[in-house]
Amino acid sequence: MWRGMRYARSRSSTSDCRSSRTSGARWSRITVHHSADVEDEGSFGSLGETVATLQRIQRVHMDPGDPSHGWGDIGYHFLIDPSGRILEGRQLDWQGAHARGVNNRTNIGVCLLGDFSRRAPSAASLDSLQRLLDDLRERFDIPATRVLVHKELVATACPGPSLTAWVERYRKRGAPRP
Numbered sequence: 001m002w003r004g005m006r007y008a009r010s011r012s013s014t015s016d017c018r019s020s021r022t023s024g025a026r027w028s029r030i031t032v033h034h035s036a037d038v039e040d041e042g043s044f045g046s047l048g049e050t051v052a053t054l055q056r057i058q059r060v061h062m063d064p065g066d067p068s069h070g071w072g073d074i075g076y077h078f079l080i081d082p083s084g085r086i087l088e089g090r091q092l093d094w095q096g097a098h099a100r101g102v103n104n105r106t107n108i109g110v111c112l113l114g115d116f117s118r119r120a121p122s123a124a125s126l127d128s129l130q131r132l133l134d135d136l137r138e139r140f141d142i143p144a145t146r147v148l149v150h151k152e153l154v155a156t157a158c159p160g161p162s163l164t165a166w167v168e169r170y171r172k173r174g175a176p177r178p
């Protein structure tokens, strides 16, 4: 399944009771995000820099003093850095926290690291996104039409116009398998 992907696990799982176990519920959709932080794009370099970025996002998401976060783990299931590395965030045993409330049900969260409000993501990160989406869709039998962007679920600019247009094209193509 993951062969050919530069794939690394960032840390051991720290999920707790604030996350819901998926308990056999099938994944039925995938939602694409950007991290909206230009600082996250410093990771064209080493894997260590990308892991440090993930840990920073994880700390924000798990901060018990933050009323809008304080979750059981990083909210996204997968994260992709500008050089195309795919990293696992929250394990797929757990419901994500990336699209607010019931929108998270059976919904896999994928986040591209960087702020794409005004720019397009790198070609390498989009190649990896395509491979990841194709793989997840095959694995869980998810139709291309069920690949969404964050702003289709809640009022947000995420993931920016360029990545939104990419996802719309991906859906139209029916995402031929590589």
Ligand SMILES: [Zn+2]
Pocket: 032, 033, 034, 098, 150, 156, 158, 159
């Ligand atoms: Zn988002």
